[in-house]
Every structure is written in structure tokens, then in C-alpha cells.
Amino acid sequence: MRVASFRPVPLLSFLFAILVGAWCVEAAAAQRPAQDHPGQYSAIDIETGSRLYAGQCSLCHGATGDAVAGADLRRGQFRRSVSDEDIARVITMGLPDAGMPGFKLQPSEIDGLIAFIRAGFDVGGTAVRVGHVGRGQAVFEGKGGCATCHRVNGSGPRAAPDLSEIGATRTPSALQRSLVDPTSGMQPINRPVRAVTKDGKTIRGRRLNEDTFTVQLIDEEERLVSLVKADLKEYELARTSPMPSFAGKLSADEQADLVAYLLSLKGPR
Amino acid sequence: MNTLTRCTLPVLVLLASYQLHAQVSYDRIRRAAAEPRNWLTYGGNYTSQRYSLLDKVTPANVTQLESKWVLQNQVFGAWQSTPLVVDGVMYVTQRPNDVLALDAKTGRVFWLYRYTPSPDARVCCGSNNRGVAILGDTLFMGTLDAHLVAIDAKNGRQLWNTTLADVKLAYSITLAPLVVKDKVIVGVGGGEFGIRGFIAAFDAKTGKEAWRFYTIPGPGEKGHESWQGDAWKNGGGSIWVTGSYDPELNLTYWGVGNPGPDWNPDQRPGDNLYTDSVVALDADTGALKWHFQFTPNDAYDYDSVQVPVLVDMNWRGPAAKLMLWANRNGFFYVLDRVTGRFLSGTPFVKVNWASHLDERGRPVQTPQPPGSPTWPGNQGGTNWYPPSYSPRTELFYFSVWENYASIYRKETSTYQPGRNFSGGGFTVLTPVPGAPGVGIGRRSPINNWTNEVGSGAVIAVDPRTGDRKWKFDQFDVTDSGILTTASDLLFTGGREGYFYALDAKSGALLWKASLGGQVVAAPITFEVDGRQYVSVVAGHTLVTFGLRE
Numbered sequence: 001m002r003v004a005s006f007r008p009v010p011l012l013s014f015l016f017a018i019l020v021g022a023w024c025v026e027a028a029a030a031q032r033p034a035q036d037h038p039g040q041y042s043a044i045d046i047e048t049g050s051r052l053y054a055g056q057c058s059l060c061h062g063a064t065g066d067a068v069a070g071a072d073l074r075r076g077q078f079r080r081s082v083s084d085e086d087i088a089r090v091i092t093m094g095l096p097d098a099g100m101p102g103f104k105l106q107p108s109e110i111d112g113l114i115a116f117i118r119a120g121f122d123v124g125g126t127a128v129r130v131g132h133v134g135r136g137q138a139v140f141e142g143k144g145g146c147a148t149c150h151r152v153n154g155s156g157p158r159a160a161p162d163l164s165e166i167g168a169t170r171t172p173s174a175l176q177r178s179l180v181d182p183t184s185g186m187q188p189i190n191r192p193v194r195a196v197t198k199d200g201k202t203i204r205g206r207r208l209n210e211d212t213f214t215v216q217l218i219d220e221e222e223r224l225v226s227l228v229k230a231d232l233k234e235y236e237l238a239r240t241s242p243m244p245s246f247a248g249k250l251s252a253d254e255q256a257d258l259v260a261y262l263l264s265l266k267g268p269r
Numbered sequence: 270m271n272t273l274t275r276c277t278l279p280v281l282v283l284l285a286s287y288q289l290h291a292q293v294s295y296d297r298i299r300r301a302a303a304e305p306r307n308w309l310t311y312g313g314n315y316t317s318q319r320y321s322l323l324d325k326v327t328p329a330n331v332t333q334l335e336s337k338w339v340l341q342n343q344v345f346g347a348w349q350s351t352p353l354v355v356d357g358v359m360y361v362t363q364r365p366n367d368v369l370a371l372d373a374k375t376g377r378v379f380w381l382y383r384y385t386p387s388p389d390a391r392v393c394c395g396s397n398n399r400g401v402a403i404l405g406d407t408l409f410m411g412t413l414d415a416h417l418v419a420i421d422a423k424n425g426r427q428l429w430n431t432t433l434a435d436v437k438l439a440y441s442i443t444l445a446p447l448v449v450k451d452k453v454i455v456g457v458g459g460g461e462f463g464i465r466g467f468i469a470a471f472d473a474k475t476g477k478e479a480w481r482f483y484t485i486p487g488p489g490e491k492g493h494e495s496w497q498g499d500a501w502k503n504g505g506g507s508i509w510v511t512g513s514y515d516p517e518l519n520l521t522y523w524g525v526g527n528p529g530p531d532w533n534p535d536q537r538p539g540d541n542l543y544t545d546s547v548v549a550l551d552a553d554t555g556a557l558k559w560h561f562q563f564t565p566n567d568a569y570d571y572d573s574v575q576v577p578v579l580v581d582m583n584w585r586g587p588a589a590k591l592m593l594w595a596n597r598n599g600f601f602y603v604l605d606r607v608t609g610r611f612l613s614g615t616p617f618v619k620v621n622w623a624s625h626l627d628e629r630g631r632p633v634q635t636p637q638p639p640g641s642p643t644w645p646g647n648q649g650g651t652n653w654y655p656p657s658y659s660p661r662t663e664l665f666y667f668s669v670w671e672n673y674a675s676i677y678r679k680e681t682s683t684y685q686p687g688r689n690f691s692g693g694g695f696t697v698l699t700p701v702p703g704a705p706g707v708g709i710g711r712r713s714p715i716n717n718w719t720n721e722v723g724s725g726a727v728i729a730v731d732p733r734t735g736d737r738k739w740k741f742d743q744f745d746v747t748d749s750g751i752l753t754t755a756s757d758l759l760f761t762g763g764r765e766g767y768f769y770a771l772d773a774k775s776g777a778l779l780w781k782a783s784l785g786g787q788v789v790a791a792p793i794t795f796e797v798d799g800r801q802y803v804s805v806v807a808g809h810t811l812v813t814f815g816l817r818e
Contacts, residue, residue: 154421154428162426214377222423224358224379226372268418268427 041115041127045108049116050123052109060100065121068098074121076130076172076263084114084129120171128172129256136261139254144246146258152265158222159206160243161190165267175262179255182243192242193217195227196234203227207237293355293403295450299516305755306796308354311400311445311511312655313793316579319657321794324756325801326816331758331770331780334814337802338376340369342809347789351400351445351655351750352804352811354795359804360403360422361811365396366412368420374797376813380425386413391439391687393461399511399790400445402453404473409453411442417455417471429476433457433469439687440464445511449521449552452479456508460526460572463503463690468512468523468548470555480555484508484525484543491557492542495565500537503684505529506544510574510653514552515590518607521552522577522592530682530692531570540565545573547594549609559609563596564632569622569677570647570695571598576655579606580732582663593732595656595667597649600626601735615735617728618650618671639678642698646675646723648746655750655791657759662773664729664738666759668747673723674698697722716765720744727751727761729776739776741769750791752803760803762788768805768812784812 053061057073065073079098081087088110094102105113118127140146149160166175170185178185193215195203205219215235216226229235246255293309301307301314305322313319326334342348344364352361359373366384371377386396390413401408401420407428408420414436419428433455434440439462446455452470460466466484471477484506486492496504507526514521528544530536545564550557564571578593584603592606599620603612611630621644623632637643648670656667675695682692699722725747729738747763754760759773764787770780786808794803804813 151424151426154426158421158423162421162424164426208379209377211377214372214375216372216377216379218379218423224370224372224423226357226375226377226379228375268430 041111041118043123045112045115046119046123046127048109048112049114049119050112050121052105052113053116053121056103057113065117073117074171075167076118076120076128076260082132084118087114087117118172120173122171122173128176128259129252130172130263131253131256131258131260133257133260133264135254136257136259136264139250139258140261143254144250144258149243158218159220161187161206163262163265165265167263167265168267170262172259172263175259176255178243179250179258180245180247182241182245183239186241186243192238194234194236194238195232197227197231198233292405295404295448298404298448305794306354307356308352308793308795310353310402310447311351312513312576315514315516316658317511317513317576317655318578318580318660318753319655319751319791320659320753320755322755323794323796323801324754325796326754326758326794326803327756328758328772328779330816333817334770334780334782334803335817336782337374337813337815339813340371340376340378340811342811343367345809346395347397347748347787348806348809348811349397349399349443349790350806351790352793353401353403354793354804355403355422357797358422359795360401360408362398362400362410364398365390366398366410366418368401368408368410368425370422370425373795373802373813374800376811382420382425382427384410384412384416384418384427386416387436389436389687390414390441391436391462392441392443392458397443398445399443402446402448404448404451404453407473409446409448409455409473411444411446411455413441413443415440415442415457417442417446417453417476419453419473419476431471431476431478434464434467437687438462438464443509447511447514447521448473449514452552454512454521454552456484456512456523458507458509458526460505460507460509460529461531461689461691462687463505463529463684464507465502465504466506466508466526468508468550468555470552480553482548482550482555482557484548486542492560495540495542497538500539500541503529503690504537504541504544505531507572508574509572510576510655513577513579515579515606518590519552520549520558520606522547522549522579522606524572524574524577524594526572526574527570528567530690532568532677532694533679533681533692534566534568535679536681536692538566541567545571545598547573547577547592547604547609549606561602561604561609561611561630563594563600563602563630564598566634568636568679569598569643569675571596571649572653573597574653575651576653577606578656578658578665580658580660580665582660582732584612584733591732593656593658593665595651595665595669595730597645597652598622598632599645599650600632601665601730602630603732603735604630613735616650617730617735617737618669618673619644620650640676642674642676644674645670646673646697647677647695648673652748654748654789657751657753657791658732659753659757659759659773661755661757662729662753663732664773665732666727666729666751666753666761666773668749668751668761668763669726669728670723670746671726672720673746716745718745725763727759727771727776729773741771741776741778747788749788752792752794754794760792760794760805762792762805762807764788766807768792768807782812782814784808784810786810 205217485504512523725743749762784807792805
């Protein structure tokens with residue numbers, strides 16, 4: 001048995017197709033103009049916001065931002081606010097009917113709080129603008145092509161990980177990062193597998209589980225397959241995600257909308 | 270066309286060709302007996318015979334069985350689940366409402382689905398779940414808080430979640446659902462909490478309720494005259510073991526649990542239909558076609574939640590469609606499953622709560638004086654443990670509790686929503702009154718109860734006569750179900766943690782394994798890559814055996 005890093009195999013498989021897709025994306029990314037939009041926040045702002053949040057906000061909103069019903073600040077879920085301006089207004093004016101007082105802060109402090117919230121409370125992360133859920137769903141199902149690999153709430157193929165609960169398990173900044181650098185967000189368990197049995201049969205799929213002697217995967221035809229490693233002559237795991245990067249492919253607004261849609265996927269209730 | 274579209278196209282085209290495999294169609298379920306490599310329903314197929322055509326493991330080679338893999342349960346408590354096996358993938362539930370998908374050959378896990386029931390969920394007898402049903406690529410599971418959930422069999426993701434009843438009133442689901450055509454049929458538990466039981470069918474695609482049959486008829490409904498006053502409102506009639514189905518008759522058969530309150534019949538005068546009965550329902554509409562009541566106005570908690578076993582054989586001459594039923598009340602019944610007509614009934618253990626059954630199958634009840642023992646005791650002559658019927662031997666096999674009695678006491682219970690509604694209680698007849706006993710819920714390896722309080726056995730009954738053909742004795746009582754195969758093997762277990770292979774013709778012990786944990790479910794058998802396996806749950810482990818290679 002040979003264990004090696006993954007190399008694409010020139011066969012008509014979806015995996016190969018996706019890798020070709022990824023290559024195209026990289027080619028396209030090289031030509032893209034520099035992005036700049038109001039949703040980009042500096043590390044200094046995020047750091048400032050982090051300290052302010054701990055002192056002024058966490059008493060009511062909690063350390064993880066979800067202590068007030070109807071709001072989950074870390075995941076970008078608000079009762080009323082959509083834009084950064086909305087958030088700034090709420091911080092300044094308060095929400096008297098909800099019992100939230102207004103805070104007299106410097107503009108730079110408000111920017112910091114917004115940056116910290118948009119960064120998903122992730123001080124080391126990049127602040128992320130969260131757009132419109134409905135438009136994000138349109139991008140997911142249309143231009144982004146996400147639904148051609150990912151399954152949501154019972155619809156779509158099972159080749160790539162199911163995203164029905166992704167908004168409950170990833171922060172906005174982690175989602176944003178996955179869009180532009182998919183490999184950085186890929187759980188190691190999900191790595192693509194290519195195996196060749198001793199009788200020459202090639203099996204490709206996404207890893208579901210593995211132990212010393214066996215590996216479990218869902219293959220390209222969506223079968224649950226368990227392989228005994230001793231029966232294999234080749235077993236390879238890809239270290240890079242087969243998902244294409246959307247850097248330069250989707251505009252800043254589209255990415256923000258996509259992040260909003262993904263954040264809205266909270267799984268069964 | 271922009272770069273993205275141009276580059277995504279080949280991806281789209283290739284992905285569009287993805288195929289669905291191994292869909293478990295209704296047609297496959299209906300013909301499940303003809304694909305013995307799989308175990309597609311709780312009872313193996315719609316007859317619930319738990320008889321498999323697999324015959325690679327035989328009386329001659331059964332001693333070559335060895336453990337191939339073990340799955341350790343992650344939670345404590347009796348493990349009553351029957352796994353399904355579909356084309357090499359096993360689906361099994363574990364407490365409280367987890368589902369695991371495993372490779373049936375190695376036991377390695379593909380995915381785990383976790384459902385957390387409401388903290389308000391209340392069950393009398395442990396957070397049990399007895400398994401899932403499958404249709405297409407979707408699994409169905411009832412939950413302890415009385416929801417029915419649909420789960421993607423390929424990835425363990427929840428597809429829909431339907432609420433059946435109010436968990437605060439102690440409704441629950443512990444049984445494995447039954448799929449018939451495009452519907453998922455389940456029933457609710459809670460017979461110790463004053464529920465009004467029901468069986469209901471749900472659209473498999475959407476979870477929308479298609480029909481509901483109340484096991485306690487309301488005002489204006491046939492059978493309501495068997496209740497007085499408001500007693501019907503909390504009349505029990507729980508459903509906690511999976512029913513059967515006859516596709517030719519389009520009838521689905523379900524055993525109904527005890528009336529409420531359990532032990533005080535004076536609070537609910539009348540026959541208390543349809544408690545302790547079998548009901549035959551139209552599978553499309555839920556309309557009642559017939560019923561047969563085993564224990565009218567029950568004072569002993571003799572739930573009739575046994576699995577209805579459907580058998581086609583000659584009865585006193587002509588071919589007949591029969592239903593075999595070893596009841597918790599200690600009688601073995603044969604019914605005509607077309608009409609519900611009583612054909613025969615004979616006691617299979619010591620019985621003193623009734624002198625005999627009349628010509629219509631109604632017991633002539635002989636209540637014992639207060640403080641005196643009643644046979645069989647509270648757990649019955651048998652209980653919910655699935656029996657088996659072999660068309661080869663034409664024998665009906667089930668686990669029994671022999672020489673086991675209880676002393677019952679009546680009390681008046683006032684119904685309080687979601688609270689225990691028992692109407693008294695019982696004590697097990699013990700050899701040393703007043704001395705500490707361990708009771709039926711015992712989990713200790715020390716059996717200080719001994720066979721003086723009751724002992725277990727598997728018996729083989731000839732349905733035509735009700736006679737015992739053979740008996741396999743166990744020192745301790747047994748809650749094990751039974752599996753038979755076309756090689757005339759019978760597999761069963763018991764509380765002592767042994768797993769047995771018996772000769773189905775003679776009852777002779779051919780092989781045993783000491784698994785060290787109670788067997789409180791029925792074994793199954795299946796085939797992968799041409800090799801036959803037998804799986805059984807014992808204690809906190811699921812063990813899969815195969816022949817030594």
C-alpha cells in the first residue's frame with residue numbers, strides 16, 4: 001500500500017472537475033483588482049473593540065454575544081440591524097424598548113466595537129461584513145455554484161459537506177476565510193480520498209472516518225463505503241480542498257451576502 | 270460568459286450525473302423476506318416472523334462462530350434496539366435518541382445523528398428506543414419527547430421533525446416506526462401517565478400527519494360505550510412495540526397497551542376498549558377494521574404490546590391467514606387476521622387471574638383475594654420481546670417467565686397532567702417476605718432473586734394445538750427476542766448475558782457465547798460479500814458474529 005499526498009488523476013470524476021475548477025479560479029484570482037470595501041476593518045480596531053466589549057457590553061450580551069434573546073452578536077445575528085450604520089445607531093442611541101441604554105463613545109470606539117462584532121469576536125480574524133440572507137441564498141444557488149456540491153436542508157448532493165448547520169458552528173470570519181481560502185477551512189476529516197484496491201478498482205470520495213485498519217467514506221455515487229486498508233494497494237488523501245476559491249470571483253457584496261446566508265443555516269430546530 | 274461560469278460548467282455537468290444507490294423502495298420492503306442479506310424492518314419483514322432464509326450458518330458449523338466486531342454503546346441503560354441492515358450499512362439507535370450508521374462488516378462508524386429530547390420527557394421504564402425504519406434514503410425515528418424525525422440515511426442529517434403530542438403530558442415514542450407505502454406509522458407511549466394513546470401515520474416526504482387512530486375511542490365513536498364518565502380521557506392504551514402489515518389485506522396490526530390507571534380497574538368500569546387489544550387498521554386511512562381484546566378491564570398491567578406475528582398455514586383443513594400471539598396475560602392465541610375471529614387460546618404458563626377463555630376468546634376472570642399472588646406476575650408470562658415463527662418447523666418460539674407471580678394492590682389515583690397515574694402497585698412474590706430483593710429492574714450481576722421468584726425459558730409451541738414442543742430453560746428470567754433461520758437455528762439470549770444458538774427442531778443447545786450483559790432485544794442476521802453474520806445487543810455492546818475464515 002502506498003500512502004502519498006494527493007495528485008489529481010486525469011479521469012472524468014467530479015473531483016477532477018472541481019480541481020480544474022479550482023485551477024480556473026486561481027487563474028482568475030491573479031487578474032482581480034484590489035478589493036476595498038467598508039466591511040474591511042483593521043486589526044487595531046478589532047483589538048480596541050474587544051477591550052471595549054469586555055468592559056461595556058459583555059455584562060448583558062455575554063462573553064459569547066448570545067446572552068440577549070434574539071441577538072447573537074458573534075454570529076452576526078441582530079434583531080433589527082443590518083448595516084454598520086444600524087449597529088452604530090443602536091450603540092449610540094440604545095434600544096429603550098428592549099432595555100438597552102445608549103453609550104456615549106468616540107467614533108473610533110464605535111468603529112472598534114463594530115469591527116470586533118463583524119470579526120465574529122475573533123481578535124486574530126479579519127472583520128467581515130455580513131450582507132443580505134436572501135441575496136446570499138441566490139448567490140449560493142446561482143452564480144456561486146455552491147449548491148452543485150453542497151447540501152442544505154435535504155436538497156443538493158452529498159459530495160461536499162452538508163452545510164445545514166454551518167451557521168451554528170462557524171463564525172463570520174471563518175466563513176469568509178473559507179470562501180477565499182477553502183483549504184484553510186476544510187476539516188481534516190473531510191479530505192478527499194483516492195483509493196485503489198488490490199484488484200485494481202479505484203474509489204474516490206470524501207473521508208467520513210478512519211482508524212488504523214479501515215477508512216470510511218462517501219463515494220462519488222453517494223454510497224457509504226468502508227475500506228480495509230490491507231485490501232488497498234494505493235490510498236491517498238488530498239491536503240487541498242477541491243472547492244474553488246471565490247476571491248475575485250464574487251464581489252465584496254456577494255461574499256457578504258453569501259456569509260449572511262451561511263450564517264442563517266442553523267440546522268434543525 | 271465570465272470566468273466563473275466557464276470554469277464551473279464541467280463541474281455542474283459531472284455532478285448532475287451523480288446517482289442514488291440502494292434506495293429502499295416500498296416494493297423492496299414488501300418483499301424483504303426475499304432479500305435475506307438485508308434486515309429492512311424491525312421484525313425482518315412485514316410478517317414480523319423474524320425468520321431469515323440465510324442458511325450458511327448451520328447446526329453443523331455454528332460452533333465456528335466468532336466475534337467479528339463489537340460496538341460499545343456510549344450511554345448507560347438497557348439497549349433494546351433492533352438494527353437495520355441495508356446493503357452492507359447498519360443503522361442502530363442508542364439512548365436516548367442517537368442513530369449510528371456503521372459498516373456492517375467491520376462495525377466502523379460512518380456517521381452519528383444526535384437528537385436531544387426535551388428535558389420534560391417522561392417515560393416509565395427507561396430512555397428506551399427500539400430502532401429506526403427506512404424508506405428510500407430516509408430513516409425515521411420516534412423520540413422520547415414524542416416527535417417523529419426523518420434523517421438522511423447517507424449523511425445523518427435531519428430532514429424534518431414533527432411533533433406528535435404534548436411532552437408535558439408524558440407522551441413519548443420508544444418503538445421503531447413501520448413504513449407502509451409512502452407513510453410512516455408510529456404510536457405513543459405513556460400508559461403509566463394517563464395519556465390517551467394513538468397510532469398515527471405521517472407522509473414520509475414531508476412529515477405531515479395523514480391519519481390518527483385513537484386507541485381510546487372518544488364520545489360518539491364505536492367502543493366508547495366500554496368506558497364510563499370521563500375515564501376515557503386518561504385511559505392509556507399506549508403503543509410501544511412495532512406492528513405488522515398484510516399487503517394483500519392492506520391491514521396494519523398493532524398491539525395496544527394497558528388501561529390507566531394501571532392497577533385499579535374500579536376507577537374505569539367497563540371493558541376499556543381498545544386497551545390490551547390488537548387492532549387491525551386500514552393502512553391508507555387508519556380506519557378500524559376489527560379488534561380483539563385479550564384482557565378486558567385489566568387489573569394487572571397486561572399490555573398487549575407483543576409483536577403481531579402473521580403466518581399463513583392450514584387451520585383445521587383449509588389454508589388460512591393467521592395471527593399468532595403469546596400474550597403478557599399468559600395465554601397463547603391464534604386469530605384469523607382477516608376478520609379478527611378467535612380461533613384458539615391456551616395458557617402457556619401458570620395462570621390464575623382467569624379460569625379459561627370462552628368460545629369467543631374472552632377470559633373468565635377469577636380475581637385473587639387481596640394479598641394473594643396472581644400468576645403470571647406484573648411482567649407477564651411473556652412481554653414485548655419479539656417472538657419468531659419458522660415456516661420450516663411450523664413452530665412459534667418465544668421467551669417466557671415461569672413460576673412468576675405478583676401481589677397487586679389497588680389505590681385511587683387522581684389524574685395530574687404528566688404525573689404517574691398508576692392506581693396502586695404490586696410486589697413480586699418473594700421466597701422471604703420482608704427480606705431485601707432486587708426486583709425486576711435489577712442490573713446487578715448477583716441474582717439474589719434466584720429461580721424461586723421466577724425463571725426464564727424459550728418455548729416452542731405448535732400453533733395448531735398450543736402444545737409445547739420443547740423448552741430451553743434458563744435459571745434467570747429472560748427479556749430476549751428470538752431469531753430463526755432456514756438452517757433450523759434459533760438464536761436468543763437472556764439476562765444472564767449468554768447468547769445461544771439452539772436447534773429449532775429440538776431446542777438442543779448447539780453453541781453459546783458469554784457476552785456478560787443482558788440481552789434485551791432480538792438478534793438479527795444479514796449477509797455482506799457472501800458471508801452471513803449474526804448481530805446481538807448484550808449489555809452495552811452490539812456484537813456481530815461470523816464464521817471463522
